[in-house]
Amino acid sequence: MLSDQVKLDFQRRERIGFDEAVLCEWKSVEQIGYILQTAVEAERPLLLTRLTDVKLAALPEKLRKNIDYDPVSRTGFFAAELFVPSHAEVSVVSAGSSDIPVAHEAIRTLQYFGIGASEISDVGVAGLWRLMERIDAIRASRIVIVAAGMDGALPSVVGGLVPGAVIAVPTSVGYGASDNGRTAMNACLASCAAGLAVVNIDNGFGAACIALRVLRDTKAPQYRMLLEAAVRE
Amino acid sequence: MLSDQVKLDFQRRERIGFDEAVLCEWKSVEQIGYILQTAVEAERPLLLTRLTDVKLAALPEKLRKNIDYDPVSRTGFFAAELFVPSHAEVSVVSAGSSDIPVAHEAIRTLQYFGIGASEISDVGVAGLWRLMERIDAIRASRIVIVAAGMDGALPSVVGGLVPGAVIAVPTSVGYGASDNGRTAMNACLASCAAGLAVVNIDNGFGAACIALRVLRDTKAPQYRMLLEAAVRE
Amino acid sequence: MLSDQVKLDFQRRERIGFDEAVLCEWKSVEQIGYILQTAVEAERPLLLTRLTDVKLAALPEKLRKNIDYDPVSRTGFFAAELFVPSHAEVSVVSAGSSDIPVAHEAIRTLQYFGIGASEISDVGVAGLWRLMERIDAIRASRIVIVAAGMDGALPSVVGGLVPGAVIAVPTSVGYGASDNGRTAMNACLASCAAGLAVVNIDNGFGAACIALRVLRDTKAPQYRMLLEAAVRE
Amino acid sequence: MLSDQVKLDFQRRERIGFDEAVLCEWKSVEQIGYILQTAVEAERPLLLTRLTDVKLAALPEKLRKNIDYDPVSRTGFFAAELFVPSHAEVSVVSAGSSDIPVAHEAIRTLQYFGIGASEISDVGVAGLWRLMERIDAIRASRIVIVAAGMDGALPSVVGGLVPGAVIAVPTSVGYGASDNGRTAMNACLASCAAGLAVVNIDNGFGAACIALRVLRDTKAPQYRMLLEAAVRE
């Protein structure tokens, strides 16, 4: 039955340049386990997103042991040997420390595909000097991912200061008029700064994928499956 | 009939410190004319807001001639002798030149009540240096009114830079995700800068009234009716 | 890693007149703990908002012992010696007893910054006489903070009765058409009373910050760190 | 063809106590003309609502001449002889003079069905004394219809002061956060005053129909067709 429900798209890298990731949020533990088993058989590593520690703990130990898990970003690398990038090609900027989980989802996704990222945090517009102290480093990046909740003002400010591709990730941080991130999302889309690329609320993964698409001329995603490790156990 | 429909609140200045203004947008020309006539009889000047030039032109000439009308802000001073304030106590900052009508509604309202204002325009966050060039003057104001549409980011940035009371006026400038000003309004309400006072979309009048309430200890509204002028004609 | 995520804005008092507070709702216990530790090192007291008792209990005892915590408003004063204001400069009015937590967040914030406040509760418009009994005291305040959920009608009524600066705090009290406070928020923004300053839903902290901005000419925030206490334990 | 499209519900009075009215807003002039002709043949008078003067002018003169038209409320009485009620059984209260068209739709509907109404206008909560001057008369009414736009606060205040049935009619007066009357409508529904009966935005007709339903024990709708007049011309 599970084999009828899941059809992994292993041709995706050939088509769009990088592999399918597994969005775990609405999948049952059974489905996730089956997908991992399929990956083992296809000799493919996998990136897992929105994997809670509860679901992780419920996976069979043999599979779980091969997952490099990060609880902050709720991401897992399954059976993947990662190549350490020599320098950062992407800046990941976040407005407040509450936006860290989303920023880390972007950083982990980039890391999985072999792209280095530098992290600049807690530089929201209410204390502009914090951003200004770091702006030269940010300006040097070809791609800048900016995560912000509440008013979503930081991507507009960054977009007016740097020449690189700016990817705005609205976050669900905030209450009341923040509307679970919709205000930040709409503010980024309506930005007075020209040329912001916007993704869904809390979608650090998607922001990283835009970076992958932009960088594909200079960088090929680099990872290899830790096959034996996954099989042996 | 009209006398049954309109009951001007001439006691308002005693209660809250400043007079009722007439919001003309949903009133018929007949109603506006009757209200002005009532003001003549009560020997009171009036501030008119959201008065279109079409309605203005349809008023009886005797009344129209006593209106000092500004087409940009769509405000009119009826039979009021204004006192020129010697210096500016309020800064009125606007993000783009499209926000000027709203900013001017605030300035005209302040002017009607004898408060001087200095205007700083086209300093949106997409070109932050324009704001930074003027920030010292803005910081010196006890009250700063900030009008911005689209992403509504400017009030957040100003709120993080100045110590005075910051009043955010979201404007309906923008399209799509701007949602007729709701995104700017929500962004101001959800601002990461502490202590923004927010008013309704395009409500320059309301922003000015907050200023009147704050300044009332130091300033009494100053105007006198140009009674003879209104009566003679 | 945590040191990369958090960058406290200790220059804020110089810029805007009062210090940064720590919004604890989307921060992890680790992040809050790190922030408190940083404050100890910088010899600064801190105001904590939206701190649940669960997170409070999970903090290291050394830090927790230096927090003066109020469970109703979910606020904490970290290592701060407060100065008792001699009289109330702000009236904090709430429509129903369900609005008390939001009103208390405002009062506690004012208290942290040395501003006295008098509390007037359960005076919603469904029983107008309760408000009328207290209106003279309210009228005497330079600043009136009004918290109301459901229909959000109380700030409009107060705004028509008092000359001071009126700050409306819509609350999330109510169900169905109340829309988690959005109806009260929109009603305050669309108020027929001129010059209401509106803040986000349940944002008692923000309302108090507007008061701080307005009062800064006459009052400087007064508090001092209880340094030894925090360090010793 | 038109005869296929229109099927008047002449049995409605038997079922629910009063006749169908014709909502003209989405009907073509041809449809309205056909409906009136059908009424002539059935020897029935008709109440027309939301009839613009443009559509009125486009009707055949023979029909138009038999319409007693009121441009403020956009209502028409077709071929109806009205009985003058000896006293007012319903109070129709409106917050501002901009709400008059909606209040008059209610009054005209009541008048068509033989119910007298007294009108109390421009008593919005921003100037509460205006309401208080009239409250005794309002309290004496068995039914109170209250029209208000913007914040929709007046029905809540009235609901807390009078014992009769209070019918709230939110109006579309206001801008921005007023959301074309939705904020007033939601505020009435979420009212802190117990037992408000709410109708659709600008629906003065519906409010009057509730009054008809409540009063039906004591009052039978009274009107008779001016048959000859309609037929003769």
Add this chain to the structure above:
Amino acid sequence: MLSDQVKLDFQRRERIGFDEAVLCEWKSVEQIGYILQTAVEAERPLLLTRLTDVKLAALPEKLRKNIDYDPVSRTGFFAAELFVPSHAEVSVVSAGSSDIPVAHEAIRTLQYFGIGASEISDVGVAGLWRLMERIDAIRASRIVIVAAGMDGALPSVVGGLVPGAVIAVPTSVGYGASDNGRTAMNACLASCAAGLAVVNIDNGFGAACIALRVLRDTKAPQYRMLLEAAVRE
């Protein structure tokens, strides 16, 4: 402190004909307990709404024992001796058995104030014959309360069939496009049946209060405090 937060409106019956009820949802157990104690002191019974069994259980036993609690409607009668009405004056109709809790909140409120109600359930429009079997009894009622979720169609159908006052109570039953009751609420407000009185989602209490206002000429609320019982224990 609690005495500062709570100010019961014991004059309400004089003003509007019936007493204040206590909406328990956003009140703490401490607040509810204090309110009950105040009622004891004022020798007044109280109606409690939205009182969960968890909060009930947390109340002091002395108070809890004097509450006649109904778990379906989550209502409690505190220290009230109820008079049994001899016949039903109100019909309470509900579309599905999932709407029963809301219908019962209305019935219990009516019962508290001495008004008899007959209950007609599970007569939604998907099986119209069920309604038609009962329509004669419903038509005989002076007041008909109709609770319906999902599409909210039943009040429109009833409104077209009966002459009495029809009070529509949209409920939050339904999913997806039901939008937590907003679709049913909007459908009732936009009803093609003339003269529906609409209340907030799930507001059975409010519907009953409209009935109290309508019936006040013929019925005075009848209850008396079980004072000794409350005091003795």
Add this chain to the structure above:
Amino acid sequence: MLSDQVKLDFQRRERIGFDEAVLCEWKSVEQIGYILQTAVEAERPLLLTRLTDVKLAALPEKLRKNIDYDPVSRTGFFAAELFVPSHAEVSVVSAGSSDIPVAHEAIRTLQYFGIGASEISDVGVAGLWRLMERIDAIRASRIVIVAAGMDGALPSVVGGLVPGAVIAVPTSVGYGASDNGRTAMNACLASCAAGLAVVNIDNGFGAACIALRVLRDTKAPQYRMLLEAAVRE
């Protein structure tokens, strides 16, 4: 240039059983003219929807003369010889006469594809007897299209009474809480009647296309181009 912008999908009938129609609302007159010319060259007739009379009049006479235009439904048949169906296979029911334009868009679309339809109008639920008089005829139809605005209650009632496929077409008729048809649309989607097929607001064309898909086993779309007529002129 226009040839780059337009690529008609003449293979659609092979794929899905019926031809592409031309939605004219957002197309310029130039684009519509080019599309018609392309159809002439491909020897294909075309169905045009949402074609205003203003755009029709602006088309070149040679093209316009070959359009069989219906102003109520705003549809046009371009160069199509229609086959008269011998009997009605679809019932098209509408709640009020204001819903006629939408109902006629469905009927005209069916007619274009050779499907007969019977029209039942003005049978809204506020006067249920009108529907009951016609219900036997409706029950006999394999497919029932129901157009209704305002509360959108009619499709639910019909869905509970007939065994055929019921297609609900919410219309934009109504004001305020009707929300331009969204309330009717949501009510149909949340219907308590099982198995309603819902289409977009005012989408009579889409409803007819569902009928085409359902009926395709028994009926092949029947029309032929009036080629010579289109070419000759």
Add this chain to the structure above:
Amino acid sequence: MLSDQVKLDFQRRERIGFDEAVLCEWKSVEQIGYILQTAVEAERPLLLTRLTDVKLAALPEKLRKNIDYDPVSRTGFFAAELFVPSHAEVSVVSAGSSDIPVAHEAIRTLQYFGIGASEISDVGVAGLWRLMERIDAIRASRIVIVAAGMDGALPSVVGGLVPGAVIAVPTSVGYGASDNGRTAMNACLASCAAGLAVVNIDNGFGAACIALRVLRDTKAPQYRMLLEAAVRE
């Protein structure tokens, strides 16, 4: 009391061709138990939807034992002997494996009424080749049910490729801009593919009911009660 609350519509099959199902989500365990008991007495089997395992476990064992329960779709067949259909008449297509619960609700409902369905899963548009591999089988079905969350794009693509009746079931899978399924629902309603029949979010049951209505000419619902089994225990 429960007998007053529940009135099963056992005539529904005669009216619309298939029996009422029991939507368990807002019903109490007591209500569900009573309904099942009623079905036993009426000698009728029942389909239960949205029955959680928690409620299932709380039912009396005698009833529970006669429920054939599927935890993925949360459906139960009470006391029904099912007939195995010889071949699939409906294709049930789902975009991702997270949409399986909704797809299975449709399949189980069809199965209950004796209709065979073939399942095609995980063929979302991000990997179009997966759909293309299966498209011939899908094209052969008279009815195609398509479940998709997030962007809801799959039904549009399928609608452009197959001639059968296409029923779109938006699902609540997705976050942020997905808006709990509203975006998918709106996308299906606004589809560029002509003739999509849309149902409520997650409403697999409703989709199956449309199929029942369409197929009724060729298929009569086939099931028989397992009476003795239910009674004996």
Add this chain to the structure above:
Amino acid sequence: MLSDQVKLDFQRRERIGFDEAVLCEWKSVEQIGYILQTAVEAERPLLLTRLTDVKLAALPEKLRKNIDYDPVSRTGFFAAELFVPSHAEVSVVSAGSSDIPVAHEAIRTLQYFGIGASEISDVGVAGLWRLMERIDAIRASRIVIVAAGMDGALPSVVGGLVPGAVIAVPTSVGYGASDNGRTAMNACLASCAAGLAVVNIDNGFGAACIALRVLRDTKAPQYRMLLEAAVRE
């Protein structure tokens, strides 16, 4: 006065790599004229967007003559000598011919900055073969801009087929559930295809600016002012 309102950001190219454009929609003719005059004085060409032909015609002839205006995209090049790019670096794909104005705004913006674009139109997902015929050309582009209204499904499909950076431009084409483009916008943000960069509704200009940011390493914006032409006339 106008000089106070407008402050062009001529340093923008230095900061972000390309010049400010003038969004004309909310600017008065006087403001636009003043801005153009300022550009003449600064010897800078300008890109004008959302310039209606009515406003164009109202500009002084001297300025108007120097505007290369395109009525479809409503863009103007003021006094700019454009360099013809030798080949297309960007594919601009649109779903229907109604989306052409938005697609052309992107193409014109790219053209202004010296970037060649190839146009692929009318390839919406309802006729997938049209897209498949062109997919190889699209796959060869480093950047793909996709404009689509209604269901906004095309960007998801393209995103799953090509490796380049995909920029989704939702358009306001569609009615009812399309919600003026919000459904398409949300569908793009919630896309199942990884790595879509989304911009505001109808924002072809913004999409082109993302392309400029991505391409800046290989392409410098190329244009020169036609100074004499602007000055001479």
